[in-house]
Amino acid sequence: MTRSHAAVFERPGKPLAIEPFALPDSIEPGAALCKVRMGTICGSDLHTIFGRRQEPTPLILGHEIVGQIEALGPGLERDGFGNPLNIGDRVSWSIMASCGECFFCRRDLPQKCVALRKYGHTACTAPPHLTGGYAEHVYLFPGTAIYRVPEELSDEIATPANCALSTVIHAVEAIGVRSGETVLIQGAGLLGLNLIALCREAGAASIHVTDVSPARLELAARFGADHCWNLADQSTGGAAREIVQRTDGYGADVAFEVCGVSRAVADAVAALRIGGRYLVAGLVSPGSDLGLDGNQLTRKCLTLKGIHNYHPRHLGRALEFLQQHNKRYPYSELVGAVFPLDQINQAVQVAATGQFVRVAVRAGRAAP
Numbered sequence: 001m002t003r004s005h006a007a008v009f010e011r012p013g014k015p016l017a018i019e020p021f022a023l024p025d026s027i028e029p030g031a032a033l034c035k036v037r038m039g040t041i042c043g044s045d046l047h048t049i050f051g052r053r054q055e056p057t058p059l060i061l062g063h064e065i066v067g068q069i070e071a072l073g074p075g076l077e078r079d080g081f082g083n084p085l086n087i088g089d090r091v092s093w094s095i096m097a098s099c100g101e102c103f104f105c106r107r108d109l110p111q112k113c114v115a116l117r118k119y120g121h122t123a124c125t126a127p128p129h130l131t132g133g134y135a136e137h138v139y140l141f142p143g144t145a146i147y148r149v150p151e152e153l154s155d156e157i158a159t160p161a162n163c164a165l166s167t168v169i170h171a172v173e174a175i176g177v178r179s180g181e182t183v184l185i186q187g188a189g190l191l192g193l194n195l196i197a198l199c200r201e202a203g204a205a206s207i208h209v210t211d212v213s214p215a216r217l218e219l220a221a222r223f224g225a226d227h228c229w230n231l232a233d234q235s236t237g238g239a240a241r242e243i244v245q246r247t248d249g250y251g252a253d254v255a256f257e258v259c260g261v262s263r264a265v266a267d268a269v270a271a272l273r274i275g276g277r278y279l280v281a282g283l284v285s286p287g288s289d290l291g292l293d294g295n296q297l298t299r300k301c302l303t304l305k306g307i308h309n310y311h312p313r314h315l316g317r318a319l320e321f322l323q324q325h326n327k328r329y330p331y332s333e334l335v336g337a338v339f340p341l342d343q344i345n346q347a348v349q350v351a352a353t354g355q356f357v358r359v360a361v362r363a364g365r366a367a368p
């Protein structure tokens with residue numbers, strides 16, 4: 001086979017169109033060609049499709065992908081765990097490819113590489129064209145961290161792991177969660193749900209989650225949140241007051257912002273104890289003014305830390321975490337619907353309703 005197909009996004013308001021692409025004649029050293037098994041629709045893809053975020057176009061969207069290796073370039077022999085890589089292996093990979101040599105790569109920030117290439121974010125006009133997940137094939141650039149997916153993990157459980165779970169594994173590593181601590185998680189999207197599981201396994205004594213969606217908070221409770229606060233039902237700061245009261249007036253040890261709402265920062269600062277730690281991972285919109293009283297930061301001796309995306313090693317840890325713990329949490333419910341690739345526009349419409357954490361697309365055609 002020398003041709004493949006992919007769903008191409010051109011502009012908001014125009015349905016995605018299935019278009020043919022030539023498969024590369026040869027695979028460069030360190031690169032790979034994968035058959036797509038499953039791609040899931042992330043909130044960031046919906047932002048692009050509905051015009052809330054700008055990307056280079058025409059574009060093959062989708063960065064949460066599990067594939068099967070169809071061709072390996074010279075020199076690509078082992079996965080990120082050190083296991084041999086072979087044709088036919090089922091794999092997950094980092095959402096980005098990095099050069100390994102630039103200023104940031106040398107400082108262990110490959111996710112900020114000056115030559116960064118992100119899957120689902122690169123225009124499909126130039127070869128190798130196939131760099132997004134809503135497709136039959138995807139080309140993995142040299143400098144991509146590839147991991148064999150443990151056999152016992154279904155595509156539905158493994159596919160979103162290279163986005164949300166990897167990011168929050170980075171978040172927990174960056175700020176630390178210790179046994180017996182009280183945690184506040186602001187946002188019950190996929191980042192927040194994964195954080196509940198990570199904090200629980202780290203030994204957190206009490207996990208508080210805030211959101212404005214009753215459905216998301218219900219799922220947060222089933223992931224093991226001890227206290228769910230619906231911010232739509234109470235005045236700003238209400239949850240913070242409750243957390244302080246429930247900790248004998250001290251406050252939470254650690255808080256995570258994964259809701260993308262900058263006014264959450266003031267709530268977290270109010271909820272944290274003296275010496276507390278705050279990890280900000282969701283404020284990706286320019287102009288996210290923190291509205292923070294610096295006096296509070298100083299007098300409360302707070303640690304404030306930001307992260308964006310993750311280091312390739314976090315994806316390996318994400319797959320290991322799922323392998324060990326996925327059955328203890330409702331991971332199998334995250335993908336609520338699966339569509340064939342040629343029904344990508346229906347899949348997008350269902351994803352946009354927000355009724356499922358993830359909607360998936362599988363390469364292939366609808367049954368006649």
Ligand SMILES: [Zn+2]
Binds near residue numbers: 042043044063064163
């Ligand atoms: Zn994503």
Ligand SMILES: [Zn+2]
Binds near residue numbers: 101113115
């Ligand atoms: Zn680099």
